[in-house]
Each structure stands twice: as structure tokens, then as C-alpha cells.
Amino acid sequence: MPIEEENERLLTSSEVEEILQESMKKPDKIYHGPEEDQASYRYIHDDTVSEEGEEVEVDPLAKLSFEKRATMDHVVSFTRISKKKGEEMIKELVKIERVSRIHSYKMAELMPRDETELRPIFAKDRFTLEPEELKQILDIIDKFRV
Numbered sequence: 001m002p003i004e005e006e007n008e009r010l011l012t013s014s015e016v017e018e019i020l021q022e023s024m025k026k027p028d029k030i031y032h033g034p035e036e037d038q039a040s041y042r043y044i045h046d047d048t049v050s051e052e053g054e055e056v057e058v059d060p061l062a063k064l065s066f067e068k069r070a071t072m073d074h075v076v077s078f079t080r081i082s083k084k085k086g087e088e089m090i091k092e093l094v095k096i097e098r099v100s101r102i103h104s105y106k107m108a109e110l111m112p113r114d115e116t117e118l119r120p121i122f123a124k125d126r127f128t129l130e131p132e133e134l135k136q137i138l139d140i141i142d143k144f145r146v
Contacts, residue, residue, distance in 0.1 A: 098122075103122065
């Protein structure tokens with residue numbers, strides 16, 4: 001495979017997971033710009049002991065670098081369904097004949113509200129879903145909607 005094609009390929013979920021695990025092992029000593037981030041200041045100076053000598057609980061996110069905290073904030077703010085509910089919804093969606101695991105993951109990510117938001121998920125496939133199937137899928141998604 002030529003180098004250009006190798007750089008252009010998509011990552012698999014296992015490769016992405018491996019990259020994330022590796023990034024969590026790296027030190028948090030990343031340049032934060034001209035002013036120092038307050039959370040990293042707390043982490044570097046380890047303010048886990050109060051003036052009275054009592055141990056103070058430190059927010060686990062405070063130990064992360066600015067970039068990792070920003071990523072966590074983004075993921076949390078755009079999460080549309082909990083992991084447990086998502087797994088349950090995916091199991092139910094896969095039971096439908098023409099819904100693959102890939103389709104069900106994309107539906108859990110997007111949480112479509114109507115047929116116009118649902119149809120693009122199946123746009124690449126060589127079949128079209130019947131209105132009854134679309135309604136059944138939307139009913140399952142609505143059941144798990146927060």
C-alpha cells in the first residue's frame with residue numbers, strides 16, 4: 001500500500017481505543033499558553049492537604065491536561081444517551097431485520113427524531129425501508145430518549 005493511501009485510511013474502533021489509552025498514559029506537561037491553567041496549577045502543586053492538615057478531595061478532571069478536560073467537557077455536553085441505555089437500544093435495533101450493528105450505533109449517536117433524520121443513515125444501502133420499519137425504529141429510539 002502506498003504511503004499516501006496508508007495515511008488516508010480510516011481508523012478502526014480498536015485503533016482509536018488504543019490511541020486513547022496511549023494518550024492517557026502520557027504526561028500532562030503540555031504548553032497551555034501564556035497564562036497557566038488553574039487546574040494544572042492545583043495538580044502540579046498538589047493542594048490535597050488543607051491548612052488544617054485535613055486531606056481535601058481533588059476533582060479527578062483537575063489532574064487532566066487542558067486538552068483532555070476540554071475533550072471530556074465536549075463529550076459530556078454532546079452525549080445524548082447514557083452508555084447503558086445505548087447498549088440496550090442497540091440490542092433492540094439489531095433485532096430488526098435490515099438494521100445492522102453499524103446502523104444501530106449511528107442511530108444511538110444521532111438519535112433521529114423523524115424519518116427525514118433517519119433516512120440518511122440508510123442512504124448508502126441498496127434497499128429502502130418501508131414506512132412501518134421506519135416507524136418501528138423511531139418508536140424504539142423514542143423509548144430510550146432522555
